[in-house]
Amino acid sequence: MSRRANDARLLMIPVDRAAAEPLHRQVCESLRQSILEGKLSPGARLPSSRALASDLGVSRNTVLLAFEQLLAEGYLSARVGSGTQVARNLPVELLGNRDPASPATFNGAGRQLSKRSERFTQVPFVTRRLWGAVRPFQAGLPALDHFPARTWATLASKRLRRRTSDSLSYHDPRGWPDLRSAIAEHLAVARGVDCEPDQVLVTAGTQQALDLCSRVLLDPGDVAWIEEPGYTGARAALTASGARVLPIPVDTEGLQVGHAEVAAESPRLIYVTPTHQFPTGVTMSLARRLELLRLAERSQSWILEDDYDSEFRFEGSPVTALQGLDRNGRVLYMGSFSKTLAPSLRLGFLVLPPDLLDAVLAARVVMDHQSPTFEQAVLADFLREGHFARHVRRMRKLYRQRRDVLVGELDKHLAGLVEVEATDTGVHLVARLPRGINDRALARAAVEQGLEVEALSSYHMHAPERGGLVLGYGAFTDEQLVSAAERLAAIFDQPGVLSRERAVPA
């Protein structure tokens, strides 16, 4: 009896009545640790629950609950007659002196990641700074202050009341059927895209579409073309797939299909933004589009057409999509609701040549099975009931006005210092700087002043002839734009900011 009691006393089980943790958990945890640290060895007998309870001055039930849990977890065993003891089958050599190092202090040795994982960090493309905060002149954001919150809430409430078991279960990885057909209709009418609902795959925004296509179409070492300058998110996804990414310069007609580099290596994949080149804003000419399609067919390349903000063309209708000109199923067309509604929805789409559907779908299922169902259904209603078309029309007017404000302010404060480009579409523009000015130094200075300004050269792989500033206006009120433009102008006057050192590529 005494020995058993001693075992228990040796434990010195601390019991804190003030603590939030229930007493039985405290006893359980303390016993568990004593066993793991070898203070109680396999086979050691525990006092009866009654004895231990009185030792600790807790109710017997408290001890019983602790014992039950430890029995369930295999720390203790109980046999009729011999009472409760520490399980005999515990590997003694694994108990005691276990390294209590806190995870923070692991040494790097033997903590190996995949070589592949390095590729994810090669292209810096998201800065923590931007999470959540919305500050001028962050590019690529829609007018979140005009998000159709009321309409959305009404449609959402309807859906919330109609939630069925089937809609809560796993669903078609291709996306919510109503949404896919609504997207197909919208694209046929508004973008001249030639597709059936069955070719539409709902994705978690353009970024997932890029990753998905890169994984299904590219092996390490394959050549992929991107525009120079070009969208960093695309470069990051292509790089992650192990492809060799070649930057092809863009001129006033868009990607220079006939460019020298082209002859050198024929690409497996070509990423383009023909309607509104990002970030320069150039529209790819019809001649170039036809040349690009011919080249893709000859070199058996795939074309990723990213049509990210084409809805917002201020004069006339948007130029129709490259996909609509394609007769050979070489174009994978992608779009997003991040620029038309909100990035937080994480909803975009891929329009695929029919013979790619199965392969892309198989990859999607392994990656995350499907996009969440609920907001897909709400968005489907939003499109079907015509709210989307109305919202886009309203936003087009709004962005045009916000553009006029920004262009006016830049002209007022920075005439002669910057040359404004890419102003006929979208939610951002490029303010081109004089040759030799380091746009990164300027951008850094602006960020220090609480402005979100991207250097044009940060979208280049090779140093550009002329740098520039990429300025988003879509997400900001006239007042915000006016004051932000003033603050930006002030930065130009800071000593050293207009330094002549050459811009360095990303």
Place this chain on the structure above:
Amino acid sequence: MSRRANDARLLMIPVDRAAAEPLHRQVCESLRQSILEGKLSPGARLPSSRALASDLGVSRNTVLLAFEQLLAEGYLSARVGSGTQVARNLPVELLGNRDPASPATFNGAGRQLSKRSERFTQVPFVTRRLWGAVRPFQAGLPALDHFPARTWATLASKRLRRRTSDSLSYHDPRGWPDLRSAIAEHLAVARGVDCEPDQVLVTAGTQQALDLCSRVLLDPGDVAWIEEPGYTGARAALTASGARVLPIPVDTEGLQVGHAEVAAESPRLIYVTPTHQFPTGVTMSLARRLELLRLAERSQSWILEDDYDSEFRFEGSPVTALQGLDRNGRVLYMGSFSKTLAPSLRLGFLVLPPDLLDAVLAARVVMDHQSPTFEQAVLADFLREGHFARHVRRMRKLYRQRRDVLVGELDKHLAGLVEVEATDTGVHLVARLPRGINDRALARAAVEQGLEVEALSSYHMHAPERGGLVLGYGAFTDEQLVSAAERLAAIFDQPGVLSRERAVPA
């Protein structure tokens, strides 16, 4: 004049007043096609808008709109004096006789996918049959008929009214902060997981967590262990990463860490379900857990602990997580709200050793940046306000009852034919079949009868000694279970179903 007029007449522009498509679009489309097909060659003059309008019997404005669009797209050019003509800079050789093959008829030649893409199809793991439909005995589904729809709708409406610009923008890829801390708290209390909110990464369910970890931790050729039998979704993700997946047999204590195959090849990664092995339902013993942790440290392997449905243990508290025993930061812990709430939310989580955070986060950003924000925020409120804990308690009772019903029915109809296992936790059980019975033949027959029954052997990589049926009960009412069990029993009586041919592995 006549020649120009002829040009226009040659076009034979069809105008259909009945069509939904506006007239100017019809004219625009028809002209575009004529140019692309070479019927109208570069430089060819168009009649004046007035003349063409009267030719076609439409308003002049209709023609002007069509011209404007085609000018914007570069099909036409207009010079003062010389009127409108087909753009001269179009590459003649690319116009005319363009292959009008419909995408459906592409021949496979030169339509090359990545070698990597084949890996996505190697492990069949989602059957279209299951999309949306919820039928007995589909495994791994919670009681969708008891989804807390009203509470969820109330919380959602609050959030819908509070939607801010910041919450609509891009957000922290690690997940909604309130949700991450709520998850960390829940795991500490309910699962004995040792973590800070900063170690929590919100994922699109367990599947994305598996894909994410596989990409960051495994290179092609690396060895990864899974349980035999084991979860197919994990096998699919590991296979997609190019790893060599080795099945390690499971016995009554869980993964056989000391198994012969272990000596052969030391793994870079080990996937386990210690709390409730899928599908057998075994709980890994404490001894095995300690051995597994030691082996991981010695062989410098990562352990993926998938804790998919541990909340639903019917006797006592759930066994605490392997992660809580780990002193060396070798365990990546993953869980999901698919089993506690609904798969359609696509919300799960990863708890990472601190030194893996940056690498995993970098990959997540390239893959899809982040999970949608809205339902993350609602779920955070659901956890914070205690609804989750209450729901889990309610469901535990419910599942226990539904289990009792199914076990009773199986006993009533199939006593002696099946041996029921894995009944103390979760939302499914295994009905073991006599040696040599082909469980796949049985499952096929059941599916033909409108039941969702999985063969145990379909979770094996090598043919098992004994097959079985994996039967989900969590998602089905007593009535559904009773009638489904009867139908299942009837299938056993069908001639040939209990054939003695050996089960074939997946």
